[in-house]
Amino acid sequence: LRESERRYRLLIETAGEGILVAQGASLKFFNPMVLELTGRTEEELMSLPFLELVHPDDRELARNNYLRRLKGEVVDPRYHFRILQNDKSLKWVEMSGVKIEWEGQPATLNFVTDITQRKIAEEALKESEEKYRNILESIEDGYFEVDLTGNFTFFNPSLCRILGYPREEMPDMNNRVFMDTENAKKIFRAFNEVYVTGIPTKGFDWEVIKKSGARRHIEVSVSLIVNSGDKPNGFRGIARDLTERKQAEVALKESEEKYRSLFDNA
Secondary structure, eight states, X not given: OHHHXXXXXXXXXXXXXXXXXXXXXXXXXXXXXXXXXXXOOHHHHHHSOGGGGBOGGGHXXXXXXXXXXXXXXXXXXXXXXXXXXXXXXEEEEEEEEEEEEXXXXXXEEEEEEEOHHHHHHHHHHHHHHHHHHHHHHHXXXXXXXXXXXXXXXXXXXXXXHHHTOOGGGOTTOXXXXXXXXXXHHHHHHHHHHHHHHXXXXXXXXXXXXXXXXXEEEEEEEEEEEEOTTSOEEEEEEEEEEOHHHHXXXXXXXXXXXXXXXXXXXX
């Protein structure tokens, strides 16, 4: 029995996550990792109501889950909250637990994992995504992502404006919807070359048909999207509406021809 207790004590004391038993308002047992997570001494942890270790904004969540678990109710198997260290700094933790009996009374056995670095990374990723989303939503050029069959998986508001379709109609819409047969063949050749070679293509002209039936000239640059296994799974591109420029070029050409004809006949 002593050998068995020694083994289990060794496992608990060297565990990489906090292990604690909560009963009433107090902690009845905790391993050294809990001391490290909270930055407290054994005496402080034994004397403090354990909810005082939780950030004030998260105490209601921790209290409700604790009380519900004591009642035998189903609780989220893992939930996140912040704990206050002794120096007033914060740590994010993930907790899971089960109802047990401790010295003949209901209690909870809990496992606590430090996820502070993961939360920092998630927040940085969220901020980065928000920044680039704001950029994409504010640029004049249309941005799009399609799967290998040409169905939209992502697009910005400018692309909706260029194509004349409301945002809610665009998800999963295939690019063949807004082009004629000749342009569909042209786009297939261009996209297929990017797929085969992996080399982006820049600045090829393409005529699209808006929902209203009006035709617009756009200039497109396309590159390949690959997944984590380095396998192609779609395309991304930038589309610029050149209709006004094309019309100006035609008008200029017609004007030049008109005055050249007048000059030649003068």
